[in-house]
Amino acid sequence: xxxxxxxxxxxxxxxxxxxxxxxxxxxxxxxxxxxxxxxxxxxxxxxxxxxxxxxxxxxxxxxxxxxxxxxxxxxxxxxxxxxxxxxxxxxxxxxxxxxxxxxxxxxxxxxxxxxxxxxxxxxxxxxxxxxxxxxxxxxxxxxxxxxxxxxxxxxxxxxxxxxxxxxxxxxxxxxxxxxxxxxxxxxxxxxxxxxxxxxxxxxxxxxxxxxxxxxxxxxxxxxxxxxxxxxxxxxxxxxxxxxxxxxxxxxxxxxxxxxxxxxxxxxxxxxxxxxxxxxxxxxxxxxxxxxxxxxxxxxxxxxxx
Amino acid sequence: xxxxxxxxxxxxxxxxxxxxxxxxxxxxxxxxxxxxxxxxxxxxxxxxxxxxxxxxxxxxxxxxxxxxxxxxxxxxxxxxxxxxxxxxxxxxxxxxxxxxxxxxxxxxxxxxxxxxxxxxxxxxxxxxxxxxxxxxxxxxxxxxxxxxxxxxxxxxxxxxxxxxxxxxxxxxxxxxxxxxxxxxxxxxxxxxxxxxxxxxxxxxxxxxxxxxxxxxxxxxxxxxxxxxxxxxxxxxxxxxxxxxxxxxxxxxxxxxxxxxxxxxxxxxxxxxxxxxxxxxxxxxxxxxxxxxxxxxxxxxxxxxxxxxxxxxxxxxxxxxxxxxxxxxxxxxxxxxxxxxxxxxxxxxxxxxxxxxxxxxxxxxxxxxxxxxxxxxxxxxxxxxxxxxxxxxxxxxxxxxxxxxxxxxxxxxxxxxxxxxxxxxxxxxxxxxxxxxxxxxxxxxxxxxxxxxxxxxxxxxxxxxxxxxxxxxxxxxxxxxxxxxxxxxxxxxxxxxxxxxxxxxxxxxxxxxxxxxxxxxxxxxxxxxxxxxxxxxxxxxxxxxxxxxxxxxxxxxxxxxxxxxxxxxxxxxxxxxxxxx
Numbered sequence: 001x002x003x004x005x006x007x008x009x010x011x012x013x014x015x016x017x018x019x020x021x022x023x024x025x026x027x028x029x030x031x032x033x034x035x036x037x038x039x040x041x042x043x044x045x046x047x048x049x050x051x052x053x054x055x056x057x058x059x060x061x062x063x064x065x066x067x068x069x070x071x072x073x074x075x076x077x078x079x080x081x082x083x084x085x086x087x088x089x090x091x092x093x094x095x096x097x098x099x100x101x102x103x104x105x106x107x108x109x110x111x112x113x114x115x116x117x118x119x120x121x122x123x124x125x126x127x128x129x130x131x132x133x134x135x136x137x138x139x140x141x142x143x144x145x146x147x148x149x150x151x152x153x154x155x156x157x158x159x160x161x162x163x164x165x166x167x168x169x170x171x172x173x174x175x176x177x178x179x180x181x182x183x184x185x186x187x188x189x190x191x192x193x194x195x196x197x198x199x200x201x202x203x204x205x206x207x208x209x210x211x212x213x214x215x216x217x218x219x220x221x222x223x224x225x226x227x228x229x230x231x232x233x234x235x236x237x238x239x240x241x242x243x244x245x246x247x248x249x250x251x252x253x254x255x256x257x258x259x260x261x262x263x264x265x266x267x268x269x270x271x272x273x274x275x276x277x278x279x280x281x282x283x284x285x286x287x288x289x290x291x292x293x294x295x296x297x298x299x300x301x302x303x304x305x
Numbered sequence: 306x307x308x309x310x311x312x313x314x315x316x317x318x319x320x321x322x323x324x325x326x327x328x329x330x331x332x333x334x335x336x337x338x339x340x341x342x343x344x345x346x347x348x349x350x351x352x353x354x355x356x357x358x359x360x361x362x363x364x365x366x367x368x369x370x371x372x373x374x375x376x377x378x379x380x381x382x383x384x385x386x387x388x389x390x391x392x393x394x395x396x397x398x399x400x401x402x403x404x405x406x407x408x409x410x411x412x413x414x415x416x417x418x419x420x421x422x423x424x425x426x427x428x429x430x431x432x433x434x435x436x437x438x439x440x441x442x443x444x445x446x447x448x449x450x451x452x453x454x455x456x457x458x459x460x461x462x463x464x465x466x467x468x469x470x471x472x473x474x475x476x477x478x479x480x481x482x483x484x485x486x487x488x489x490x491x492x493x494x495x496x497x498x499x500x501x502x503x504x505x506x507x508x509x510x511x512x513x514x515x516x517x518x519x520x521x522x523x524x525x526x527x528x529x530x531x532x533x534x535x536x537x538x539x540x541x542x543x544x545x546x547x548x549x550x551x552x553x554x555x556x557x558x559x560x561x562x563x564x565x566x567x568x569x570x571x572x573x574x575x576x577x578x579x580x581x582x583x584x585x586x587x588x589x590x591x592x593x594x595x596x597x598x599x600x601x602x603x604x605x606x607x608x609x610x611x612x613x614x615x616x617x618x619x620x621x622x623x624x625x626x627x628x629x630x631x632x633x634x635x636x637x638x639x640x641x642x643x644x645x646x647x648x649x650x651x652x653x654x655x656x657x658x659x660x661x662x663x664x665x666x667x668x669x670x671x672x673x674x675x676x677x678x679x680x681x682x683x684x685x686x687x688x689x690x691x692x693x694x695x696x697x698x699x700x701x702x703x704x705x706x707x708x709x710x711x712x713x714x715x716x717x718x719x720x721x722x723x724x725x726x727x728x729x730x731x732x733x734x735x736x737x738x739x740x741x742x743x744x745x746x747x748x749x750x751x752x753x754x755x756x757x758x759x760x761x762x763x764x765x766x767x768x769x770x771x772x773x774x775x776x777x778x779x780x781x782x783x784x785x786x787x788x789x790x791x792x793x794x795x796x797x798x799x800x801x802x803x804x805x806x807x808x809x810x811x812x813x814x815x816x817x818x819x820x821x822x823x824x825x826x827x828x829x830x831x832x833x834x835x836x837x838x839x840x841x842x843x844x845x846x847x848x849x850x851x852x853x854x855x856x857x858x859x860x861x862x863x864x865x866x867x868x869x870x871x872x873x874x875x876x877x878x879x880x881x882x883x884x885x
Contacts, residue, residue, distance in 0.1 A: 202415050202418040202419045203419055203420055203421040206421070206481070208405070209371055209405055210433040210436055210484065211404070211405035211406030211436050211437060212432065212433075213402065220424075220432075221421050221424070225421070299423050300423065301470045
């Protein structure tokens with residue numbers, strides 16, 4: 001409990017840092033949000049008027065101070081263009097993103113761990129080489145290419161899944177697999193080397209000396225030990241995922257916060273960009289915390305302090 | 306069975322018969338044999354020791370019997386391994402699996418790594434039982450508890466729910482034995498079962514193995530490099546060298562009248578307690594410690610406060626005389642290596658440490674650092690694999706800005722018995738003993754007044770160990786530096802040290818000349834340690850060591866508290882003994 005409290009305090013500090021850096025970056029950005037709102041035909045007076053209204057004429061520290069003050073009260077500000085509360089916008093889209101993310105991680109783990117374990121067990125043989133080659137391809141393929149390829153084959157040609165949108169399980173499959181494919185190569189490689197190392201351990205020899213079946217040696221004795229470094233990786237991986245989600249949501253028309261962020265960046269809608277960044281940062285921080293909390297459940301030697 | 310008994314003249318048929326066993330590894334140059342044409346038999350209730358140095362093929366033999374040779378490179382290329390009527394060498398894996406753990410079981414050297422860290426002791430024990438017998442979970446559990454009781458573990462029910470890291474090394478090895486013997490196998494293979502354990506724990510584990518063998522009639526194959534353990538345990542001995550058997554003999558005959566040259570050499574190299582006395586004249590100290598205390602804080606809680614201290618070294622005082630060897634002995638965790646670290650300024654200490662008249666601190670000047678050099682236990686880990694031997698030996702000279710580093714390195718190579726032509730080679734091209742010579746050469750590069758040898762010969766084979774010990778002695782005679790020799794091995798210390806201090810839980814319990822401490826041990830702990838050392842003499846079988854009652858003492862104490870300080874009393878001629 002002490003541990004969780006301390007980690008949450010740390011997380012708040014991290015979020016504060018993230019908010020500051022993002023704010024600075026948006027402040028020095030050459031794009032002017034006011035021009036976007038006012039449109040090209042607006043007079044100088046109108047532009048200045050809007051600027052004053054939004055408080056964008058104030059010095060940096062005052063702008064940031066105001067934002068922080070709102071943030072502490074749970075106020076993420078209002079979108080410049082849509083005139084709605086950012087919290088509301090994100091709140092309505094967050095469930096879709098979380099669902100996609102969870103499905104993506106599941107896809108990634110199923111693909112990656114299976115490939116990694118199989119490669120380790122058939123180390124040095126044809127299957128191992130084929131799998132490692134595949135993992136290279138999945139790691140290097142850009143997501144928009146993978147997503148378009150999957151769309152073409154499974155949605156357009158075969159018609160197994162809808163082309164885009166949101167609603168049923170069928171809608172979820174292609175975007176989740178797209179997200180999962182990228183990370184699966186990483187996990188396959190990590191799982192393979194971790195598994196190979198564990199299979200050499202003395203306690204695996206002990207397990208075999210007891211006369212256990214091969215399946216039991218691998219699944220009960222090797223897997224829990226080999227998966228530990230992979231779990232730590234999932235926490236870090238959520239950050240990479242957030243990047244991928246922006247692309248995947250746009251390609252598949254998935255109504256999540258990635259799409260929201262994409263639109264907001266194009267229109268320099270600062271409050272939304274800030275809000276999405278903070279929510280993503282929160283997701284990464286919590287994901288890491290979760291990974292760290294799971295580790296001691298698998299390995300009793302890990303003590304949280 | 307009765308027929309067989311008649312054939313063998315009333316004696317029982319052997320449990321295990323190995324005939325012309327050959328095990329080979331596949332290399333680029335074809336098959337290379339690791340074990341060649343090995344034949345032996347093993348009778349019920351008998352202990353057969355397979356002794357030999359590293360690379361002799363003794364462990365490969367045991368893995369071959371278990372069917373655990375690392376595939377696909379290493380495999381049996383000839384011969385039979387008959388367990389009763391079954392030839393294990395020809396058995397397919399699915400059937401071999403049923404024999405492993407049930408009829409032939411094995412315990413390994415490293416109890417710290419041989420149990421799965423993420424499974425409870427109970428889970429690992431019950432699965433061993435259930436892998437071979439169709440019993441219910443509850444029944445398997447009951448049998449597991451019985452097995453833990455049989456290996457004399459306290460609180461067996463609690464042990465079932467504990468994880469391996471919560472147990473000490475000796476306790477883990479007992480769990481391994483419980484696991485191996487739970488199904489009453491006909492053959493137990495014990496591969497260096499006590500090598501990683503402290504001597505007193507080793508004694509307890511060996512006693513236990515012998516008792517269980519008597520109870521169950523198990524035949525034991527004991528794989529070991531330690532001739533003391535052989536003498537203590539074995540009925541018959543096979544000596545192996547480079548994959549071949551060089552001699553097979555009953556244990557008494559092997560020690561009294563070894564036939565093969567190699568056996569004779571091996572036995573001659575074994576360090577023994579006792580032997581001619583060495584003078585230990587009082588000389589000016591090159592290093593002295595006064596009231597040295599080293600504690601490591603353990604932090605915890607919200608604000609990372611110190612919740613406990615590890616009292617690694619407590620009020621230790623001694624002098625290391627010029628040109629002599631001062632030995633620190635004790636079991637793991639007694640603080641002997643921490644003293645070495647403090648001496649080279651790598652551990653924060655209280656109290657006074659002086660070397661060559663100057664005070665040692667963590668920020669001591671470089672010139673003073675040159676006066677104390679170290680040689681470590683594992684020569685492979687102590688040498689950077691990416692540097693040539695010449696660069697490794699010359700490195701201290703370069704760091705201290707001394708000229709002619711390369712020539713000095715060549716000199717040093719010659720001094721430690723290596724050729725200067727080998728300067729451009731890399732550490733992996735040398736054998737373990739040669740690597741340790743390189744480490745010694747590196748330590749001598751700066752002409753130190755004191756060399757700390759921390760378990761420097763513990764990882765070496767006995768014959769190599771004897772050579773390195775001789776080299777150390779010879780270098781001391783020539784160059785006159787002092788050694789601080791740290792070891793858990795009483796026999797080795799007895800052959801090299803002139804003065805000895807025995808440590809227990811961070812404090813010195815007895816100190817004096819080698820003759821005083823080993824010839825006339827006064828403190829009960831010293832007596833217990835010496836008593837526990839296995840003697841390479843089969844006639845000297847001693848009664849089992851009385852087990853200590855109560856909790857295992859711990860060097861952990863809450864802040865502000867600590868162990869009672871022991872007072873050393875002079876029992877005459879500088880023989881200091883702690884008050885009991």
